[in-house]
Amino acid sequence: MKLKKISFKGVTLFLIFTLIMVLALSGCSGSSQGSNSKTIKLGLLEDRSGDFSLVGIQKYHAAELAVDQINQQGGLLGKKVVLDAPDTQSNNSVYQQMAKKLILQDHVVAIMGAYSSASREAIRPIMDQNKMLYFYNNQYEGGVADNDTFLTGAVPEQQIVPLMKYMIKKFGPRVYTIAADYNFGQISAQWVQQSVKQDGGKLVGQEFIPLDVSQFSSTISRIKAAKPDVLVTLLIGQNQSAFYEQWAKQGDKSIPMASSVNLAQTYEQLRFAPPTMANMYVTTSFMQELDTKYPGAKTFVDAFYKKFPHDKYVGQEAEAEYSGIMLWAKAVQKAKTTDRDAVIKALESGISYNGPTGPVTIDPKTHHVIRNMFLVNTDSKQKIQIDAEYKAVKPDWLSTAKGVDLPKKPQSHQYTPLGN
């Protein structure tokens, strides 16, 4: 009887253990060969589970689409491009481990990806140490100047600066900012502050909210007491999204909201029932609603949904990921090699490609991109209206204000408007 019990347990354990072994081994061996003569291995780090999977999965799918299209057109240098894409699980520690793995074990030729600024900062030093070409394809708070890094998403001078100019001109000078209390929020708020000053407005309030706060009554009364003409919301994540519903009920919906992250990135206009997100103004490089007006956007969106019919949205970051890969591919073709130095040189030649919403061009000095920007707003039914279009907006703050010229002065640093 006793022996039976033990052996039953033994069998259970054996099964568990064999399971572990088999899975771990298959997990490891599946991706352990390096780039060989027939394929080019491209690393991709995106969050397909955890907090950031909402955007991470979009970006992962956009990358798959880009690689598919490149391979359909004969690949690069006569070779097929293969994505090597671990799941980073919205965990910065996993980002680091996987970045090292992609570089040291899988020998990828370049790495794309990362959503949050924290994830990017977790892996950027690893890229620098290992001289790995890295593309951060995401809208962000701006200021990164790094020889090995190319940033294809929109930056504050493309988003916040035109947005604030427009808002102050249209609605009035009094601006109130609420922002998530972490790097993206803090730095973006600095940009708002600076723009308000330049455009002759007045910052009547600024508040930073910890990421796990979801009750906003006191914030709302403070906003209402300050009587702003424009409310800038730079809120992030699950908990803070509760703000909009509370604002819609307790706040003053006649005050327009402005943001650089909502709508185009996390598609609140579809996820929230109207009129929660009504009367919001956003500057963006891309969103799927643009397909009604821009044929390039329509082609991209159609291709995306053809490949991933169950997906719910194609937003700004998916386009940035797609464009990042396309720009890299073009640079590889130009350099005729995947060698890092040659590809960087090709990229720094001011390489350009025709993206879903018009040309996307690398700015050699800053490694950011020159691209068309759009200012959109939501009506009471949360339908998107296009208010303004800005052609070929330059990401020139680093080069003009901070004197950054990466080909001439190599460095690796993140600048902030009020810091150094």
Place this chain on the structure above:
Amino acid sequence: MVQGKIKTENIVAALIFFFLFICPLFIDSYSVLNISYFLSMAFLSLSLTLIWGYCGIFSFGQAVFFGIGGYFYAVLTLNLTGTSAITPLGLLLGVILGGLAAWILGYFMFYGGVNDVFVGLITLCLTLVLSTFMGQTAGSAWNIGQVSLGGFNGINGIPALELGPISLSGNNFYYFVLIILFVIYCLLKLFTHSKVGAAIVAIRENRERTKMFGYNVPKIQSLVFAAGGALASLSGILYATWGNYITPSAFALSSATIPVVLVAAGGRKNFTASIIFTVLYYWFAQGLSASGSQYALVILGLILILVTLFVPDGIIVFLFHLSDRLFFHRESKMKEVQEEHLHEKNIG
């Protein structure tokens, strides 16, 4: 004490350390780097094994000391870069600071009669306080010396350890971590056979009774908790130097829970088991993550559930006992324990 008699454990420990010492000869540099990461995390599990497994103090707060170590090392060494010998000093001071912080917290709790699950709850709250606090330090107001705490993005570019002229990266770092681990493992083994070692087991088994053998129980608990804090801090520093990076996610709820889960599932009263399980877990979790499979977390979760249900004393410890029985025909205590569990279940 009793654990010292398990033959399999000693043989396995010897084999594993032997293997770890020679493996850089035949595995690639990435794997070496990777294993050194796993080994760095093993200190965190050791710290919990010491305080929970041996002394019965259940803590959710080892991540706090992990983070304190990492942040302290980062701030100190980044402020004094270029100063020679600053990195080993930073390591040493960081470990001491972690121990001190734990001692203060321990003093606050144990002398006030806080015990058992309440220690877990206090340390859980502390973890949350620190992660909330560190998360909002992105502003330029939060500089210590020249180093910005950096909010959620954390601190980057933390210098690697340097021992005189030798920079500890790659294989050097690996051997450095391995040697420390080996030394600490041996010290812990010796410690559990020492006077204090006997006392902490006595405290775990029966706190009130142990007082009546003249032991100042809160004092011993505080000291053991401090030792656990120092170990966790060491783990944090090694982690920070491994990735040159530390963030508030080191304090997050998930980071706080992982050591508890690892130690419980591996065998909480056994240092060897917790090292082995920690390395296996990280290796396995990384493999799943690298495979990009969306079932990774589901599989991991199921394994934790199954292990806890079927082998409550920890899977590695169970395997030790099983093998002891098979190969050394040693009567195992395990059997009785398990039967008692069955017993309780059958009634009622």
Place this chain on the structure above:
Amino acid sequence: MILNTEGVFSGYGKVEVVKDFNIQINEGEIVSIIGRNGVGKSTFIKTLMGLLKTNKGSITFKNQNITNVKAFDRARGGIGYVPQGHGVFPTLTVEENLLMGKLINLQKENLKLELVYNYFPKLKERRKQKAGTLSGGEQAALAIGRALVGNPDLLILDEPSEGIQPSIVNQISKIVNQINHETGLTVLFVEQNMALIQQLSQRCYAMDKGMIKGEINQEALQDYDVLKSYLTV
């Protein structure tokens, strides 16, 4: 015969405390098991109640083998139990404690709340009070009342005299006797208090070291020295 145990062995883990226990109780009897502290009386009672596993042997109650029946089903089958130290639920009110007895003996018409209040008027006075605030004697009354509420076929008392004053012990023994007379309730109790043993039991098993050392009839029970020899070795 209402209760019959044949060669019952039980204990905690590996330690066997009760060894080869055979007792028979007829309907309407009041039987006691006496013995010093630590001879295994309570262990046996817990085994009877199903709170401990019977390692060997069988227990028959009302002609049904209940050896493997779970504790709560034994209670529902008609065994009322007064645990050692009375075991009232301290933060429940007196009335709530009494209501807890409702599940005992589901077959019979039950919830004799008024009856219990008649026997123990103090409980009625205090029925809204938390049981933890009662005195030891009141707690004992409550524990017995709780077992009686469900109208059990067999009442088992584990050291009812523990920690209460002699006057209350007397009162309890009177009431139990009275109920036995009025309703024919079968009672089994374990005890080391000589007064209660003498007042209450009609028959008695003496227990030592987990085994039955002898059976004492009602006349022999009145012999102080015989009893004493079993209680104070």
Place this chain on the structure above:
Amino acid sequence: MKKTSVENSTNKKAILELKGVGKYFGGLRAVDNINLSVKKGDLHCLIGPNGAGKSTIFKMIMGVYKPTSGSILFENNAITNKRTWDRVKLGLSIKMQIPGVYGDLTAYENMKIAAQNFYKRREMNNKIMELFDLLEITNLKSKIVNNLSHGQQQWLEIGMALACKPKMLLLDEPAAGLGPEETNYTSDLIRKLNDKGLTILFIDHDMDFVKNIAKSATVLHLGNKFAEGTVDEIASNQKVIDIYLGK
């Protein structure tokens, strides 16, 4: 309170004194205003039925509970506010009612836990072996304690209490659950220890056992001191017999 002959008959110094000690748990009065004095070298017993408050008094002496009122003196020093371990270091040692041994460890390891605080490493082993010999359980020293019999665990715990260099030993029901031979052995042991000059205060409710060994006794009933005197006086006190047997 009745003056007892014990207090008059000896002029030895009191080693332990309880002055007006009381303990309430919530509303429950466990011990009520007890005065108790134990002389050096005494072998004194606390008796009384279950629930009389004996164990509560022991726990207050050891510092597990803090008295609600009154003070406790050991060798004329107030120890009421001292922590348990400090009392042990002053020379108070206890064997608990439920054996407080460490079941997963061997008997020797158990003894080591108790002894190592009071003896240097080299002396310790000798002392432990000496105690094992004294208790006649040397053959059990490497057994896991959970596998020992109840009696063996009781003796081991007495040995552990002795390993704390006690000036005074408290024994909570040393003979509970023991067979006749084991009980005899235990009473011999207690007498032997007392003959060596150790002050012992113990709890039991087995009158014969008490008569067999104790020199004097205090009877507790429902938290109050009911009687005090030599064992013979107590044993012949009809009121004591009444409450004790529940009349």
Place this chain on the structure above:
Amino acid sequence: MSLSSLMNQFINDFSFLILAAIGLAVIFGMMKIINLAHGEFIMLGAYITTLSAQAGVPLIISIVFGAIGVGIMGYLIDRLIICRLYGRTLDSVVVTWGISMVIQQGMLIIFGPSLQGVSTPLGSVSFAGSTYSVYRILLFAISIGALFLLYLIFMKTKFGLYSRATMQNQEIARSMGVNTNRIYSMTFSIGAAFAGLTGGLYAPTMAISPTFGTGFLMQSFVTVIVGGANPLIGTSLSGGVLGIVNSILDTTWGTFFGEIGLLICAILVIRLLPLGFSGVVEKWFVRKRRM
């Protein structure tokens, strides 16, 4: 800051704390199981509510579905897994952690990273110069109603009586004829149902995603810790006190201090009153009755 905005914040905080904690409090208080999957139970409630509302079921019934659905699931989880862990508080931490991983990732696999939300019903009212969302006021009322429901379940029903008795002494309860294992399963299920209710109630106010529950976790644990073992007295008291602390700190110094204040409060309470508010109240109650 004006009194009315303080009031407004308090109403929100109180209902959020109570609703976040109530399910956890039932499971921890009655069963001594630390349920790390609590957030996922809330998330499941939100999913069930949202999906059925989208299928055309009226919101209020969808919320009830959420509660019932999660309650049933809680019962199954208890029967399959938790019932083997009664009395093993710390093992329950590991197991519920595993359960939370499985549920969260499972929902991501099945439903993807987001779900379209439903709109918040009802409008808003102005009172004393402040605008109140009617739904928020309703949440406040429901949180009090949930406490009252808890009171009814545990103080006025047979099940409640048996479960309180089981909590105090399961052995004696068993020997009184109570099927304690069943009581435990029911209790776990009720705790889960309350979590599901919370998820359903907050579903219209937040974005729906598999990490929906993580936002409730910290507040729920702090409330339960401060409250102590008695789910009813503890949760209502600590919800009140923490709500006041948080809303005052929040309106005077800002949200960050409100947040930190909660946690500091919890640490102090464990150190000074390890049994939480309910422990103190129960002691005081016993003493008062005695006098």
